[in-house]
Amino acid sequence: MDERVLMERSQGPVTHSRLVRELTALGLRPGDTLMFHTALSALGYVPGGPLTVISALREVLGEEGTLLVYSGWNDAPPYDFTDWPAPWQEAVRAEHPAYDPELSEGTHDNGRLPEALRRLPGARRTRHPDSFVALGARAKALTDAVPWDDPYGAGGPLGRLVATGGRVLLLGAPLDTLTVLHHAEALAQAPGKRHLTYEVPVLDAEGNRVWQRYWDIDTEDEAFDYGQVVPEGVWPFTVIAREALAAGIGLRGRVGAAECHLFEAPELVRFGVEWIERNITAA
Template sequence: MDERALLARSGGPVTRSRLVRELAALGLRPGDTVMFHTALSALGYVPGGPLTVVAALREVLGARGTLLVYSGWNDAPPQDFTTWPAPWQQAVRAEHPAYDPELSEGTHDNGRLPEALRRLPGARRTRHPDSFAALGAAAEALVGEVPWDDPYGAAGPLGRLVAAGGRVLLLGAPLDTLTVLHHAEALARAPGKRHLRYEVPVLGPDGARVWQSYWDIDTEDEAFAYGQAVPEGVWPFTVIAREALAEGIGLRGRVGAAESHLFEAAELVHFGVRWIERNITRE
């Protein structure tokens, strides 16, 4: 890490107190329920790293607030392992460790903040391996007893976030990281919606390892044939979010050195559903 370059970008250290001021200026409020995505290096030099960012968020939200992150499972079996030669499949089925909400490492794809949050005392994580973690007053309400099938639907953490009047915060993270738009995909009624069936080892009620099958929208590639509506090589969530911002949905500001955004989850999901249903007209 080049601390000097980060300091120059952010005009000095992005301390906890500075983060608190700038998050409040962006529009974050005490008592908010917030899903957040962070590109830590985009903020500049943050003394203390992820734990400083989480502490600042918790200070702004106060005791009545709640933080939500997508955690995932970094070591889940590949979705296509069921197409491998039979002996290889059998080896995986016999010995692949089970997903453990307490111990299994979250995905590396979303940076360091989600893993830092899920390891904090009091954090809760879904027993569903396509996992979310939460910390704060509404943590259990967001991540407890998630249904196996359709975890991105109304009964999953994102549906609960919307129902609770939650918000979505991007701290320097690009618009394509808006996981909440997977909930819009789950709700949208448009042709050619793609689902996948996953098989994963989990801990059963008695603590023994069992294989569980579940189905969900295709979040690995794309849930719809977006090529009919967005330029090649552009992630559709970027286009949806840009158009939402152009219509006045969401707030923009700077936190540290990073362009940041704050959305009302319900408003963004509603826009996303309408956008999908308007633009996806064929399989």
């Protein structure tokens, strides 16, 4: 998009100092452990792009703060490759590169900010290929030794974010990007929960390429059959988030040209678990 159009949308450049002021006004605090999702173009024209946004977030959070993003792995083998003809499977098993936390590119689905954060000095990434990246005082605690199975459960980065009283920021990103609600799905006790088993090449402790099987809730399609309780074509996280906001959970504000939301992760996950258990059980 043309920079002049973006600048008119945001009524001038969304500079580092402006971001610091407006993020502070939204409610961010020094020492926060913050998972964030960003739609950069929604902010308007940001001189310097992703690195300017990350720099402003780090300034607001200070030395004791921590940033967390979902990274994933852009070049992971397809989940269903085990259904392919045997020769195709064998070729993939023989030569597909292993996930490397240091080098493997994150998914392109979540914009430019996660990759920019991953490349910064001091950033830490999970050895689990459904990966998260953190930078700051609690980065190691959030990303080290994530279990192969149930990575969205209590032992994964999202569970640790909630356990430490972390927060979630949607910086111009839509409500359906609330990845933390996958943790609510992992915790919820409701009928019909869907799980998948995947096989992925990874590096073992000695740096050797090995195939690892892991088990998880179904985040590719949906962990539950939401069709009877959510309007067709609407992602369930959007509905849960709207109802949470209506219940007084979360803050709203503007940063640059973007509508933004700030949630307390434990409060939002608790609401999500209750919503899933109530609605899915009743469906």
